[in-house]
Amino acid sequence: MKKFLKKANPSLIIGAAIILLVAVTAIVAFFWTPYAPNVMDNAHSYLKPGDDPAHLLGTDQFGRDILSRIMEGSKTVLIIGFISVICGAFAGTLLGSIAGVVKGPIGSIIMRAMEGFIAFPSALLAIMLVAVVGKGETGAIIAISIYTIAPFARLTNTMILENENLPAIKAAKSFGVDSKRLLTHYYLPMMLPRLLTQFSASVGSAIMTEAALSFLGLGVQPPNASWGLMLSNAKQYALLYPYLAFAPGIAIIVTVLGFHLLSDGLGDLLIKRRS
């Protein structure tokens, strides 16, 4: 542990600290928020931060407590971010591995399809996927998972092609190790550092995509709380109540920054050590 801390770089520590903070907020939000996040209280609408010590970050047009909604939003963000990237990363790694090990027509069909997905501008692909699977939280999760598959498949495939000529792999093949074991016991440990780095970066961009989709009205639906949705709400009242835009915006920036920093930090820590 001491050794690990010595090696840890500032990016890794700051990134991990931010994510820990968001995770703790989300866990707390499961059991307790200062107010019920979706309950309206029209007597206390449009309180600016600091107007009322009982509403630390103020209230929105329905008098809903913004701090509670930010906390509730952190739950949404982490659930959607992690579930979709775990599914997408798993499917992508699997497809990339199959294409790398099996090769032949199946391999090249898989990789051509992945290249096709990568060719779409990312915002367009996310919106198209939502059009197919439907609006809402589940729609967003499925859309972001599918959207995450291609980068993972390409990364895995490239790494397998890079490593297949290593003596260890050749030796294993000559001993007759089957493809399944080759993947899980030989390739996977080699690929893990870069996969983890990519995973962290992907969660960051998944959170960004979820926020963007919710902002456009295609992701999380009202009255549920999501940072993107809160911003789209803030847009309508921006003229008179600009403070509505601050908290959710800062929450998104800090969280995404956390995942990017963690990804950079992991990259420095794990990938450099190997080379």
Place this chain on the structure above:
Amino acid sequence: MLNYCIKRIYSAVIVVIVVSIITFLMLSMVSGNAAILALGTDATPEQLAALEHEMGLDLPWYLQYFNWVKGLVRLDFGSSMLYGTDVLTLIIQRLPVTLSLALFSMLMSLTVSFILGTISAVRKGGIVDIICRSIMQLGTTIPGFWLSIIFIIYIALRSPVFPISGFVSPSESFEGYLASIFLPSLVLAIAETGSMLRAVRTSMLQSLNQDYIIMAKVQGLPRWKIYIKYGLRGALAAPLNVAGLKFARLLGGTTIVESVFSLPGLGRLVLVAVEQRDIFLLQGTAMFITASVVLISLAVDIITALMNPRMRLEGEQS
């Protein structure tokens, strides 16, 4: 060189074909039949069947795909159920807005990146370098929709120059056009500047390590001349290539900014198509955008290769 071009064109064509298959299959899975959507739920089964037959929806999927591609090749992108006109006309109406956004934001981003990136590479570890590195880190984490709102609140609402929303066509008033496009382009530029800066900085650092730079220093040429005339010239190709590819991808990346600033561009068209479930419009627009992205990227790559013999060789080796 010819080899490189052929290889590059071949793979671009394959990607366009794959993209067309993905677009077609994905959007033909959209729940609800286009004929039902067009006629409403009150239509009799006979009317439905007749329209389905007319639209070719009763054919097996590969024949439908084939017909669709046959249309695409003749630049027939189908017709929109919502607007009642053909998709290509709608796209051409909206293209200038998106093109302007992509162009202006890339110009802004390039200017800033070249100035800051060069200084940061020359004075590595200096204040500008530290600022640049934080921009690289922060630039990609600031959501465009948030920045748009902030710009509207703190710039557009307080200054008479920039409109809050809407697009002014350049034929109407050129100043108005620039003002209407400036803030949204700035939002896009800020998002792109992180990676642009990184490209310029890396390329410039490499370029400053070349022997001829050291030679120039030894000969006592003025510093600015070394950095601008020799250093920057050697560092131009890679960042310009990145900028071209980014420009291409921006054609499909302006949805959010267009939606916040109410600009009638391609991104809004896609959004309307999704909201109104206008499948043919969505299929046509998505195909148009993605094919343009692939083809512009192809052109950018070939132009960079033509300009830079070193890059051309690297292209052949890989």
